Amino acid sequence: MGISLSNIDKSYKKQIAVRNITFDVNPGELFGLIGPDGAGKTTIFRILATLLLPDNGKATVAGLDIIKDYKAIRNSVGYMPGRFSLYQDLTVEENLNFFATIFGTTIAENYDLIKDIYEQIAPFKDRRAGKLSGGMKQKLALSCALIHKPKVLFLDEPTTGVDPVSRKEFWEMLKRLQKRGITILVSTPYMDEAALCDRIALIQEGEILDIDTPQAIVDKFPKDIYNVKADNMYKLIQTLQRYEHTYSVFPFGEFVHYTDKRVTFKTEELQHYLESSGLNAITIAPTHADIEDAFMELAKK
Amino acid sequence: MKRFIGFIRKEFYHIFRDRRSLFILFGMPIAQILLFGFAITNEINNVNIAIQDHSKDASTLEIINKISNSKYFSIKQIISREAEIESIFQKGKIKAVLNFEKDFGRNLIKEKSAKIQIITDATDPNTANSITNYINAILQNYQLEKNKSIQIDYQIIPQTRMVYNQELKSVFMFVPGVMTIILMLVSAMMTSISITREKELGTMEILLVSPLKPFQVIIGKVVPYIFLSIINAAVIVLLSIFIFKMPVEGSLFLLGAESVLFIITSLALGILISTISDTQQSAMMISLMGLMLPVILLSGFIFPISSMPAPLQVISNIIPAKWFIIIIKGIMLKGVGLAFVWKETLILIGMTVFFIAVSVKKYKIRLE
Numbered sequence: 001m002g003i004s005l006s007n008i009d010k011s012y013k014k015q016i017a018v019r020n021i022t023f024d025v026n027p028g029e030l031f032g033l034i035g036p037d038g039a040g041k042t043t044i045f046r047i048l049a050t051l052l053l054p055d056n057g058k059a060t061v062a063g064l065d066i067i068k069d070y071k072a073i074r075n076s077v078g079y080m081p082g083r084f085s086l087y088q089d090l091t092v093e094e095n096l097n098f099f100a101t102i103f104g105t106t107i108a109e110n111y112d113l114i115k116d117i118y119e120q121i122a123p124f125k126d127r128r129a130g131k132l133s134g135g136m137k138q139k140l141a142l143s144c145a146l147i148h149k150p151k152v153l154f155l156d157e158p159t160t161g162v163d164p165v166s167r168k169e170f171w172e173m174l175k176r177l178q179k180r181g182i183t184i185l186v187s188t189p190y191m192d193e194a195a196l197c198d199r200i201a202l203i204q205e206g207e208i209l210d211i212d213t214p215q216a217i218v219d220k221f222p223k224d225i226y227n228v229k230a231d232n233m234y235k236l237i238q239t240l241q242r243y244e245h246t247y248s249v250f251p252f253g254e255f256v257h258y259t260d261k262r263v264t265f266k267t268e269e270l271q272h273y274l275e276s277s278g279l280n281a282i283t284i285a286p287t288h289a290d291i292e293d294a295f296m297e298l299a300k301k
Numbered sequence: 302m303k304r305f306i307g308f309i310r311k312e313f314y315h316i317f318r319d320r321r322s323l324f325i326l327f328g329m330p331i332a333q334i335l336l337f338g339f340a341i342t343n344e345i346n347n348v349n350i351a352i353q354d355h356s357k358d359a360s361t362l363e364i365i366n367k368i369s370n371s372k373y374f375s376i377k378q379i380i381s382r383e384a385e386i387e388s389i390f391q392k393g394k395i396k397a398v399l400n401f402e403k404d405f406g407r408n409l410i411k412e413k414s415a416k417i418q419i420i421t422d423a424t425d426p427n428t429a430n431s432i433t434n435y436i437n438a439i440l441q442n443y444q445l446e447k448n449k450s451i452q453i454d455y456q457i458i459p460q461t462r463m464v465y466n467q468e469l470k471s472v473f474m475f476v477p478g479v480m481t482i483i484l485m486l487v488s489a490m491m492t493s494i495s496i497t498r499e500k501e502l503g504t505m506e507i508l509l510v511s512p513l514k515p516f517q518v519i520i521g522k523v524v525p526y527i528f529l530s531i532i533n534a535a536v537i538v539l540l541s542i543f544i545f546k547m548p549v550e551g552s553l554f555l556l557g558a559e560s561v562l563f564i565i566t567s568l569a570l571g572i573l574i575s576t577i578s579d580t581q582q583s584a585m586m587i588s589l590m591g592l593m594l595p596v597i598l599l600s601g602f603i604f605p606i607s608s609m610p611a612p613l614q615v616i617s618n619i620i621p622a623k624w625f626i627i628i629i630k631g632i633m634l635k636g637v638g639l640a641f642v643w644k645e646t647l648i649l650i651g652m653t654v655f656f657i658a659v660s661v662k663k664y665k666i667r668l669e
Binding site: 046049050052053071075079081083084086087089090094097098099101102103104144 | 303304306307308310311314315318319502503504506507508509510511512513666667668669
């Protein structure tokens with residue numbers, strides 16, 4: 001009931017979208033595709049949802065071949081495209097009803113599956129879908145994608161453009177759906193959401209950089225990493241970039257994540273360099289690498 | 302079947318919630334038919350003319366009276382100098398000037414011939430032509446009256462009868478044309494727009510990844526518009542019968558059946574358009590430019606096909622509207638039955654089958 005891709009290539013005219021994509025999603029797994037915009041995530045979803053034919057390679061969804069058995073796949077997967085794709089002039093309830101009907105079921109029949117989600121938007125069931133907030137739209141879209149009890153769920157950037165609270169709620173829902181045995185493939189450009197997946201694939205420019213559990217990916221990070229802070233953030237980054245021993249510098253919230261080229265590195269030395277460059281209120285503290293650091297590191301190669 | 306009905310219900314929601322389209326859908330036929338019926342006409346009525354009378358005798362007076370008594374002309378101005386003619390035409394109100402020569406009456410009696418000059422403003426050639434014909438007819442009539450006592454050796458008396466439209470009402474010509482345009486436009490444009498809207502809004506992506514079959518999506522899109530177009534056709538026929546006193550000589554049932562056939566032809570064309578366009582805008586442009594213009598220009602609605610250059614006559618054969626206009630003119634005005642329009646009907650059926658076959662072939666089950 002899982003998903004399997006091997007050596008999938010896809011180009012649009014001369015533009016390569018994805019190259020040599022191979023990964024497996026185990027049944028019941030919550031698998032994340034992590035990468036920036038334009039990395040090829042949507043292309044992978046469309047290939048798996050039988051909307052695009054790959055140029056090369058084979059893929060199966062729930063044991064069904066994406067080319068030969070495309071009709072059967074369309075019956076058994078839930079697909080939520082990246083762009084809000086419900087009928088804006090239909091109300092919440094009408095949208096849900098419509099999708100239930102075209103999948104040959106009713107809301108009542110599968111209500112237990114969507115209950116948690118739908119209850120949150122039920123107070124607005126007579127509102128037109130186009131007038132919902134971003135978070136509510138995504139909840140409705142998820143309800144519509146789930147209404148026919150799919151075995152596999154494809155969610156293309158479901159939390160893009162959604163506020164942080166709704167994002168958190170959304171991921172809690174995904175966790176609950178996973179417990180019901182639904183295999184979920186989800187993509188996101190937010191690195192913090194990656195940690196919530198069982199396993200993730202990091203993608204950039206159409207190629208997979210690494211596939212592993214979020215923890216393993218972070219553990220592979222080869223360097224000690226430091227949170228650096230100073231009174232002038234912009235100047236701090238510039239100064240660090242000029243430093244001869246700098247390995248990498250990335251802004252990270254209120255800090256700058258810094259790694260050093262040397263194996264033995266003394267923070268005092270860096271402190272001294274920064275002070276001499278005219279920066280004040282400097283703090284340097286060791287920290288743990290997270291997925292964003294790992295991604296940046298992998299993307300460098 | 303349940304899925305299909307659910308889909309059609311959704312389509313009706315779309316139609317009834319989009320007030321603007323709904324207004325176009327029902328407002329346009331009524332507006333067009335009234336516009337063509339009342340405002341746009343080839344007949345002449347109360348045309349303003351001016352008179353320049355160098356003779357001012359009994360016979361010119363009689364002719365002038367005859368002209369001003371007819372409902373076609375009203376004399377707005379009497380002028381005395383040739384130079385004025387140019388300037389009154391430029392003002393644009395006066396469409397024709399009648400110029401009686403000097404000693405018109407005396408010439409008529411003594412010389413047996415007198416001259417009258419008819420000058421018309423031919424910026425609108427059709428009207429100018431009609432004006433000349435009408436004035437000629439009045440002059441002829443006057444001559445006949447005068448010559449009653451005189452015996453001419455032989456005489457040809459033409460007896461003209463205009464059949465199917467005795468009063469030469471132009472609305473008889475416009476109603477079938479407008480009906481054709483409207484059915485074509487509503488059916489083809491609306492379906493092509495509604496299908497491309499799903500592509501544009503991304504909902505097609507979800508519809509594709511669902512158990513709905515392509516033909517269910519297409520038929521589901523088409524069914525609501527069949528209903529709406531039938532209502533439109535009925536409104537147009539009723540308007541033309543009750544407001545313009547247009548006859549329906551043939552069977553109303555046949556008229557209805559042929560209209561449904563043409564609606565389906567247009568819908569099939571709409572589906573075809575939607576398979577080749579990705580945005581609502583391009584669907585609309587193709588419908589307007591690709592359908593409206595040929596229908597108006599090449600269907601014989603306004604310009605008679607027989608007077609077109611040969612290549613255009615050939616092209617006019619591939620315009621479905623041409624055949625439908627022949628059919629409804631036959632049924633409404635001549636009262637013919639299927640026996641006389643079966644050929645046209647078959648052509649329309651053939652075109653419909655062709656459009657549907659091509660669209661089904663071109664319909665994409667995937668995104669590319």
